[in-house]
Amino acid sequence: MTFANTKTLIALTILWAVALFGIDYAKNPRGADSMFAPKQMGVATTQGKPVIKLWLNHLCCTGCLSDVTAALAKVSSVKVKTKEPLPSTDEADKNDMEGTKPKDYGGEIELEFTDLKLVDFMAIERALRDSGLVADRMTISGLQHYRLTAELKHICCGLCSTGVKEGLEITRGLKSQNHFKWLDSFQVSKKDKLVIAHARYDAVADVTELIHGLNQVGFEPVAIYAVIDKEGAAGADGK
Amino acid sequence: MQQDILNGVRAAWKDRAASRFTAPLTFVLAMLGGGVAVAHERFVKHNLRFPLKYEFFGRWPGKPLGLHPDHLMIGIRVVAILGAFFAIWFIRRSLTEFVERTFLRKVGGVVQSWGHQFACFLTDRPVRQKVYHSLGEWAVILFLRSPGLVLMFSATNDSLVMPSYPLDPASASIFKFAQVGLAILILTQTWLPLCGAMIVGTWLYLFRWGWMVAIDAVPVLTVAVVYCTSPWQSHKLPITKINASQMRLLRIVLGFGFLALGWLKVYNHNLVAGVADNAPSVLNDPMVAMLMGTNDPNYLWRREAWVIAFGLAEVMSGFMVMIGVFTRLWATIMAFMFTKLMLVDFGWDEIPHIYPIAAMLVVIFSNQLTSEVDPIEKLDLEAWRAGKPIKRFLIVGTTALVGSVLVIIPLLYLISFIDRTAM
Numbered sequence: 001m002t003f004a005n006t007k008t009l010i011a012l013t014i015l016w017a018v019a020l021f022g023i024d025y026a027k028n029p030r031g032a033d034s035m036f037a038p039k040q041m042g043v044a045t046t047q048g049k050p051v052i053k054l055w056l057n058h059l060c061c062t063g064c065l066s067d068v069t070a071a072l073a074k075v076s077s078v079k080v081k082t083k084e085p086l087p088s089t090d091e092a093d094k095n096d097m098e099g100t101k102p103k104d105y106g107g108e109i110e111l112e113f114t115d116l117k118l119v120d121f122m123a124i125e126r127a128l129r130d131s132g133l134v135a136d137r138m139t140i141s142g143l144q145h146y147r148l149t150a151e152l153k154h155i156c157c158g159l160c161s162t163g164v165k166e167g168l169e170i171t172r173g174l175k176s177q178n179h180f181k182w183l184d185s186f187q188v189s190k191k192d193k194l195v196i197a198h199a200r201y202d203a204v205a206d207v208t209e210l211i212h213g214l215n216q217v218g219f220e221p222v223a224i225y226a227v228i229d230k231e232g233a234a235g236a237d238g239k
Numbered sequence: 240m241q242q243d244i245l246n247g248v249r250a251a252w253k254d255r256a257a258s259r260f261t262a263p264l265t266f267v268l269a270m271l272g273g274g275v276a277v278a279h280e281r282f283v284k285h286n287l288r289f290p291l292k293y294e295f296f297g298r299w300p301g302k303p304l305g306l307h308p309d310h311l312m313i314g315i316r317v318v319a320i321l322g323a324f325f326a327i328w329f330i331r332r333s334l335t336e337f338v339e340r341t342f343l344r345k346v347g348g349v350v351q352s353w354g355h356q357f358a359c360f361l362t363d364r365p366v367r368q369k370v371y372h373s374l375g376e377w378a379v380i381l382f383l384r385s386p387g388l389v390l391m392f393s394a395t396n397d398s399l400v401m402p403s404y405p406l407d408p409a410s411a412s413i414f415k416f417a418q419v420g421l422a423i424l425i426l427t428q429t430w431l432p433l434c435g436a437m438i439v440g441t442w443l444y445l446f447r448w449g450w451m452v453a454i455d456a457v458p459v460l461t462v463a464v465v466y467c468t469s470p471w472q473s474h475k476l477p478i479t480k481i482n483a484s485q486m487r488l489l490r491i492v493l494g495f496g497f498l499a500l501g502w503l504k505v506y507n508h509n510l511v512a513g514v515a516d517n518a519p520s521v522l523n524d525p526m527v528a529m530l531m532g533t534n535d536p537n538y539l540w541r542r543e544a545w546v547i548a549f550g551l552a553e554v555m556s557g558f559m560v561m562i563g564v565f566t567r568l569w570a571t572i573m574a575f576m577f578t579k580l581m582l583v584d585f586g587w588d589e590i591p592h593i594y595p596i597a598a599m600l601v602v603i604f605s606n607q608l609t610s611e612v613d614p615i616e617k618l619d620l621e622a623w624r625a626g627k628p629i630k631r632f633l634i635v636g637t638t639a640l641v642g643s644v645l646v647i648i649p650l651l652y653l654i655s656f657i658d659r660t661a662m
Contacts, residue, residue: 001470004432009467012433016440020414024447027410036447181397200405 050146050226052078052111052119055137056128059107063089064133068109071131077118078111106136121148121207121224141204145229148210150195150221161190167217168195171209180209195221291512293660295543304652309532309544314651316530317551321558321643328564328612329619329635331362363566365606375604376479382597383478386438386462387425389591394418400441400459401591404448431473435466454503457496461598464488483607487563490608493598494561497573501553506654508546515545518584526572527552551647558646560602563610567603574599612638 004012025035059065069080086107113119121138128135140146155161165188171180182203187196195214199205207224214221298305306314327334335358343354359366389401394415396402406414421441424434442460445453468485469478481489504511515521522545528534530548531541538544559569577596581589602608610616615638622631 001472003470004436004467009432009436009439012436013439013443016437017443020417020441020444021447023413024407024410024444027413028407036449202405204408 049142050116050140050228051142052113053108053137053139053141054111054124054128054135055106055108055139056133057106057136058133059086059109060105061087061089064107065109067131068128068133071127071133072111072124074127075120075123077115077120078113078124081110081112116226116228119225121226122211122221123223125208125211135208138207139204140207140226143199143226143228144202146199146205147227147229148197148199148205148207149225149227150197150210150214151223151225152193152195152214152219153222154219155188155190155193158190161188164188164195164214164217164219168197168213171213171216180213182206195219289516291508291546292540292543295540296508296547296655296659298655304648306652306655307540309540310547310651310655312532313530313544313547313551314647316532317555318643318647320530321555321646322639324559324565325612325639325642326635328610329616329638332620333623335362360567361565363563363608363610371604372606375601375606378597378600378604379479379481382462382594382601383428383431383465384426385594385597386459387422389594390418390422390425392591394422400445400456402588403455404445404452427474428476428478429474430471431466431469432471435463435469438463438466451503451507454499457499458493458595458598461489461493461496462594464492481601481605481607483609486602486605486607487609489598490563490566490602491561491611493602494557494559497553497557498561499557501550501555501557502650502654504550504553505547505651506657506659508543508659511546511549512542515542515549521549521580521584524549524576526576551651554647562612563608564612566608566610570599570602574603 021035056064056068059068065080065086072078072080111119111124124138125135140148152164155164165186168186168188182199182205184198184200184203187198188194189196195210197205197210205226210224211221295307295310299307302308302311304311339351339355339358343351346354356366356368356371358364393400393402393404397406397411397415398404399406399414399418421434421437424430438459442453442456442463445456465481465485468488470476522541523534525534527545527548530552531544533544535541556569556573560566560573574596577592577599581592581596615634619631619634622628622634
C-alpha cells in the first residue's frame with residue numbers, strides 16, 4: 001500500500017490549479033485585474049452595460065440588413081448597429097453564381113438603445129416577422145442580476161396561472177438539451193398577468209427561448225422587458 | 240426625530256470607519272480579494288426585497304463596545320452558550336458518572352445500557368452498538384462518494400463545484416468535462432490522493448471569483464483531507480472507516496469551514512438577509528430565535544438581528560466542531576439544520592447540501608473523536624485527582640470564559656467598523 005507524500009500532493013495541487021487558470025485564460029484571454037475581478041463574467045467584455053444582440057439564420061447581404069434596419073426602425077427604443085460589413089447584394093449574387101465560397105447565410109446584429117427599460121423584445125420580434133425575417137436568438141448580456149418580465153393578455157383564472165407555471169417548469173427540464181441554461185427560476189403573477197423569468201447571475205439570456213416556451217404552453221406575450229435587479233433594491237415581485 | 244438620530248449614528252460610523260482600526264483590516268481584506276463588494280449567485284435566491292437598516296451593524300457611540308445593544312446581546316448570548324458548553328465539557332465525566340451511578344444503576348437492564356450509550360454519544364466517547372457501527376460505515380461511503388454526485392450536478396448546471404459558481408461560456412465545456420472526469424474518479428474511488436489534490440487545486444482556482452467565494456467553499460476541502468490521506472490503490476479497497484488522525488483533520492477543516500462561513504454571514508449581511516427575504520420560513524428557526532432573544536414579527540430589528548444570530552450560530556457550531564467539544568451534538572444540530580433547509584425551506588435548490596450532511600454524519604457516527612482541549616482537560620483531571628477544587632474551578636472557569644469571549648467579541652467588534660452599506 002503506497003500513500004502520497006506531501007511534496008507530491010502539493011505539486012499535483014499546484015499543477016491542477018495552474019491548469020485551471022491556464023484553460024480559463026486560453027479560452028478567455030484578459031489581464032489579471034479582469035480575471036480576478038469578483039464580478040468577472042460578462043463585465044470584462046461589456047463594462048457592465050447591457051448588450052442586446054440578434055442572431056438571424058438569414059442575414060446574408062446588405063439587402064437583408066437594410067430590411068432588418070427598416071423593420072427595426074419601427075421600434076423606437078432600439079437602433080441597429082452592425083459589427084462586420086456584409087457583402088452587397090451584387091456580391092452576394094456573384095458568390096452564389098460562382099459557388100466557390102462556403103455558404104454562410106446567418107449573421108449577427110447588435111442593437112443600440114438608450115434605456116433598457118423601454119426595450120420591448122416582443123416589439124422587436126413582431127417588427128422582424130412583419131418584414132418577413134425572424135431572429136433565431138435574441139440575447140441580452142452584461143447584466144448581473146436581472147429578470148425578464150413577460151406581460152400576458154390572457155390569464156383569466158387560477159388554472160391559467162398554474163398552466164403557465166407548470167408548462168414553463170417542464171421547459172426547465174430542457175436544460176440538458178442546451179435550452180434555458182440562463183434561467184434561474186420562473187414566477188407567475190396572476191394578479192398582474194406577468195411571467196417573470198429570473199436569469200442566473202451574469203447569464204446571457206435568450207429571449208426567443210422564453211417566447212417559444214410561452215407559445216408552447218399556449219400563450220402569446222404582449223410585451224417582454226428586461227428588468228435589472230440590484231442588491232438591496234426592489235424585490236423579485238416583477239414590479 | 241428617529242431618522243435624525245439614525246443619520247447621526249450613520250455619519251459617526253462613517254467617520255469612525257476611516258479610523259486606525261478599520262484601515263488595516265480593510266487593507267487586509269482588499270489584499271485578499273481585490274474587492275469586497277462581491278455577492279456571487281447562491282443556488283438559492285438571495286435578492287433583498289427591501290433594504291436592511293444598516294445602522295444596526297455599525298457603530299453606536301456611547302453604547303457598550305460601540306455596538307447596538309441588541310447586536311451586543313446576541314454576541315453575549317453566544318458567549319454564554321459557548322462558555323456553558325466549555326464548562327460542562329470539562330466536568331462531563333463527573334456528571335455522567337453521577338447520573339449513571341445515581342439513576343441508571345438503580346433502573347438497570349436495557350434502560351441502563353441505552354442510557355450509558357446515550358451518555359457516550361453526548362460526550363464523544365465510543366458508542367459500542369452494532370447498528371451505530373454499521374451506520375458509521377455507511378456514512379463514510381456516502382461522504383466519500385457524495386462529492387462525485389455534487390460535481391455531476393454542477394456540471395449539468397453549467398457551474399463549477401457548486402451551482403453558486405457559474406462557468407464562463409467560453410471555457411464551460413472543458414471545465415464540465417474535467418468535473419465529470421473527477422467525479423468518475425471519486426465514484427469509482429480511483430487514485431483518491433489525486434482527487435484530493437484536484438479538489439484543493441480547484442478550491443485555489445475559486446479565488447478567481449474573490450476571497451469570499453473561496454471561504455464559502457472551505458467545507459469542500461473536508462473530503463480532500465480524507466482523499467489525500469488515502470492510499471493510491473484506493474480502488475481496490477473498501478474504505479468504510481476513517482482513522483483518528485484523519486478524523487481530527489476532517490473535524491478541524493469542517494469546523495473551520497463553518498466558523499469562517501458564519502463570520503462571512505455576519506460580514507456580508509445582504510446575502511443572508513436576501514436569502515431570508517426569499518424564504519421567510521428560515522426566520523422562524525428556534526435556535527436562531529433563542530440567540531436573537533425574540534421571535535416577535537414586529538420587532539424593529541428583526542431581519543438585522545436574525546442575520547447576526549444566524550451567522551453567530553454557525554460560528555458557534557463550527558468552532559465547537561473544530562476544537563472537538565461536544566462534536567457529535569453540534570454535528571447533529573448542524574446536520575438537522577442542513578436537512579431542514581434542504582427539505583423544508585429551499586427544496587431542490589439546496590440539493591448539493593447532501594455533501595455537508597454526509598460530512599456531519601461521518602462525524603456523528605465516528606468512534607474516533609478527539610478534542611483539541613485535551614491538554615486543558617488533563618490539567619483539570621490532575622486537579623480533580625489531587626482534590627484541588629479551587630484550582631479546578633479556575634482552570635475550567637478561565638478556559639470557558641476567555642475561550643468563548645475571544646471567539647466572538649473581538650471580531651464582532653472589529654467588523655462593526657467596516658462600512659458594508661454599499662455591498
